[in-house]
Amino acid sequence: MSIDTAVDIATPTSDTHLTIPVAIVGFGWMGRVHAQAYARVRHHYPTLRPLPKLSVIADELGDRAQAAAEQFDVASVVTDWRDVIADNTIRAVSVTAPNFLHREIGVAVANAGKHLWIEKPVGLSAADARAVADAASDAGVVTAVGFNYRNVPAVEAAREMIAAGEIGEITHARFRLFSDYAAHPDGALTWRYSRDRGGNGVLGDLASHGADLVWYLLGDIDSLIADTATFITERSKPTGATAGHQLAVGGERGPVENEDYVSAQLRLASGARCVLEASRVSVGEQNSYGFEIHGTKGIVRWDYRRMGELEVGTGGAYQDQSVATRYVGPGAGDYAAFQPGAANPMGYDDLKVIEAARFCASIAGPERLGANILDAVRSAEVLDAMSESVRSGTWVSPVRV
Ligand SMILES: NC(=O)c1ccc[n+]([C@@H]2O[C@H](COP(=O)([O-])OP(=O)(O)OC[C@H]3O[C@@H](n4cnc5c(N)ncnc54)[C@H](O)[C@@H]3O)[C@@H](O)[C@H]2O)c1
Structure with a gap:
């Protein structure tokens, strides 16, 4: 990618050639990860311009925002995100608030002419x-x-590898996103479990990533049939502020309104067949995300928990084909921005540094790097199709919105 040669054409006011003032709206888990990513961009992409400068933190919990501002050396704290919109010094905004706020805040950020880094799934539906x-x-x-x-x-x-035909024509694939973050029956009934605020549960939380990966690696989904389930149907309401996934014991109980589990069979436009399965209640599965992709000449497997490794089987054997571990290194994606040689493990936060850098480089232009809002629309169309398939009990094609 051309991050190193990016030049600043996006910020016409003072201090412009070096930095772009950014704000974060919602300072729970993801807000913190975005803040860390903005801070680290300069460490890993030293020649990138503009560099982000976190200048405002917004959270409806004033204490949380204030504590974060002190930790990240940020001058301004607000509790109403509209103050971020009205702040003409802010040129880019991270939206890391709960899903039900994505549409309203995202539209307002764009309407104010500010660049937008927004968390998936971007709202509650493809329409959002x-x-x-x-x-x-x-x-x-x-x-x-x-x-x-x-x-x-x-x-x-x-x-x-897939695009170069190293494993031949893709025949079939499996994508899994299993987690235990909602497996504890005492997990607090946060915004995530309400349809109005969290949307379609594990579909938006995890299957959204899966739908994006299927497209990124294998192309368009032609049609699908899906099944969903909610296994833990009631939880205790939290009595105080929450962030991420916390327990709440003994409080008033309320209903879980959205999906714990989804499985879907996908027919891809290429003709390949695919299974996508996601669960937030898988005991013993911590961030067990990955894929196995089969082609006429080989296989490639990846597990998030061994992020830097691919298991690859290629060659002409067909039957009894051996499979070997390939450690990726400089030359694979943005690996070289983090480590000088293969098999030095990267972590989750590094992925967000890459995302932040691509966001800044895209602001510099002219290339658009990384996943953008059209990818969120495409992923959400697949999730909507899953819900429609569950409702109708039939194969459904994602509807372009
Ligand atoms: N990309 C990923 O891997 C990933 C991982 C986790 C979460 N997410 C996404 O990030 C988003 C946030 O998830 P999270 O886990 O950080 O949630 P969280 O509950 O930890 O944090 C949400 C924050 O938003 C604040 N907030 C709520 N209403 C607000 C308002 N009106 N104005 C300002 N702040 C408000 C809350 O006080 C809280 O601090 C979700 O959309 C989620 O899907 C993405």
């Missing part, structure tokens, strides 16, 4: 993601979306 995409397109602002798993250098290497 499309509303943000249209606002961004009308305003001509740059967008980035948190499909961080496609930033993994090994995933990018797998994509190149």
Whole structure:
């Protein structure tokens, strides 16, 4: 990618050639990860301009925002995100608030002419993601979306192998996103479990990443049939502020309104067949994300928990073909920005540094790098199709919104 040669054409006011003032709205888990990523961009991409400068933190919890501002040396704290929109010094905004706020805040950010880095799934439905995409397109602002798993250098290497035909024509594939973050029956009934605020549960949380990876690696999905389930149907309401996934014991109980589990069979436009399965209640599965992709001449497998490795089987054996571990290194995606040689493990936060760098480089232009709002629309169309398939019990094609 051309990050190193990017030049600043996006910030016409003072201090412009070096930095772009950014704000973060919502300082829970993801807000913190975005803040760390903005801070580290200069460490890993020293020649990139503009560099982000975190200048405002917004969270409805004033204490949380204030503590974060002290930790990250940020001058301004607000509790109403509209103050970020009204702040003319802010040129780019991270939206890391709960899903139900994505549409309203995302549209407002774009309408104000500010660049937008927004977390997946971007709202509660494809219509929400499309509303943000249209606002961004009308305003001509740059967008980035948190499909961080496609930033993994090994995933990018797998994509190149597949595109180069190293494993032949793709026949079938499995994508899994299993987690235990909601497996504890005492997990607090946060915004995630409400349809109005969290949307379609594990579909938006995890299957959204899966739908993006299927497209990124294998292309368009032609049709699908899906099944969903909610296994833990009630949880205790939290009595105080929450961030991420916390326990709440003994409080008033309320209903879980969205999906714990989804499985889907996909027919790809290429003719390949695919299985995508996601669960937030898999005991014993911690961030067990990955894929296995089969072709007429080989196989490539990847597991997020061994992020820098691919298992690859290629050659002409067909039967009894051996499979070997390939450690990715410089040359695979943005690996070289982090480590000088293969098999030095990268971590989750590094993926967000890559995302932040691509966002800044896209602002500099002219290339658009990384996942953007149109990728969020495409992923959400697949999730909507899954819900429609469950409702109708039939094969469904994703509807373009
Ligand atoms: N890309 C990924 O891998 C990934 C991982 C986790 C979460 N996410 C996404 O990030 C988003 C946030 O998830 P999280 O786990 O950080 O949630 P969280 O609950 O930890 O944090 C949400 C924060 O938003 C704040 N907030 C709520 N309402 C607000 C308002 N009106 N104005 C300002 N702040 C408000 C809360 O106080 C909280 O601090 C979700 O959309 C989620 O899907 C993405």
